[in-house]
Amino acid sequence: MxxxxxxxxxxxxxxxxxxxxxxxxxxxxxxxxxxxxxxxxxxxxxxxxxxxxxxxxxxxxxxxxxxxxxxxxxxxxxxxxxxxxxxxxxxxxxxxxxxxxxxxxxxxxxxATWGMERQVRLTAGTVVLLGLLLGVLVHPAFQLLSAGIAAGLVLSAVTDTCGMAAVLAGLPHNRxxxxxxxxxxxxxxxx
Incomplete structure (x- = not known):
């Protein structure tokens, strides 16, 4: 197309x-x-x-x-x-x-509400940071959070869609x- x-x-x-x-x-x-x-x-x-x-x-x-x-x-x-x-x-x-x-x-x-792209960047960055910190301080398995976000970002770029944006769009502050x-x-x- x-x-x-x-x-x-x-x-x-x-x-x-x-x-x-x-x-x-x-x-x-x-x-x-x-x-x-x-x-x-x-x-x-x-x-x-x-x-x-x-x-x-x-x-x-x-x-x-x-x-x-x-x-x-x-x-x-x-x-x-x-x-x-x-x-x-x-x-x-x-x-x-x-x-x-x-x-x-x-x-x-x-x-003013933050734009969706900014909300996605904040959420993705927070989850990646949280996964890394918990992976070092609590248990290495928490690093899978960071890996999951990285995989989601790659999928988002390849498909030109964003599952995280779809989830965030449903939150009360976006409506x-x-x-x-x-x-x-x-x-x-x-x-």
């Missing part, structure tokens, strides 16, 4: 008024800042939203975004398997912000509000 089409941040900004933007990050990440007008449909809810996304793609171009571009590429591939052509934002919201473009935050978003998929789909239909 071919890689999805990508738009650079400047081209996306120029065309923002004509694009339907779907942000596939967790509600917590979305609340931390998203492209203007973006609708939050978390990656794990894309299949349920497929008919409405297909309809939106029939009315105009759809841009799928995430923090770095990896999850949005996965979403674009999934959508392509179901006959929906989409594009992804090169570098994601990180590149958007780095290029000086504004990120919008929903009203009432009191605190400060329930993703109101029905309201989002209604907004998508209204475009």
């Amino acid at each position: 071919t890689a999805p089409a990508t738009l650079g941040t400047d081209e996306a900004r120029t065309r923002l008024h004509e694009l339907t933007v779907i942000d596939v990050r967790t509600p917590g990440e979305y609340a931390g800042g998203h492209l203007p007008g973006a609708l939050n449909i978390p990656l794990d809810r894309i299949r349920k939203a497929l008919p409405d996304i297909r309809d939106a793609a029939g009315r105009g171009d759809v841009l799928v975004v995430c923090a770095s571009g990896a999850r949005s590429e996965n979403a674009c591939r999934l959508l392509a398997e179901h006959g929906v052509d989409t594009a992804t934002l090169s570098g994601g919201t990180g590149a958007w912000a780095a290029d000086g473009h504004d990120l919008h935050r929903p009203r009432g978003a009191a605190r 400060p509000r329930a993703a109101d998929l029905e309201a989002t789909l209604a907004a998508l239909r209204a475009r």
Whole structure:
């Protein structure tokens, strides 16, 4: 399967008024800042939203975004398997912000949530360090924790997926509000 089409941040900004933007990050990440007008449909809810996304793609171009571009590429591939052509934002919201473009935050978003990539790095580093320390201080078998995380990181890189991110996405701090998929789909239909 071919890689999805990508738009650079400047081209996306120029065309923002004509694009339907779907942000596939967790509600917590979305609340931390998203492209203007973006609708939050978390990656794990894309299949349920497929008919409405297909309809939106029939009315105009759809841009799928995430923090770095990896999850949005996965979403674009999934959508392509179901006959929906989409594009992804090169570098994601990180590149958007780095290029000086504004990120919008929903009203009432009191605190910023760490991005998923940062959460994964913290968790992986903590477990590796814990495995090494316990392996030295308690029993060498604890070093298997570190080996397990290393194997998971290699698998993540090879498959371009991340099991740890999937687990972390379900934690309460990543879902400060329930993703109101029905309201989002209604907004998508209204475009």
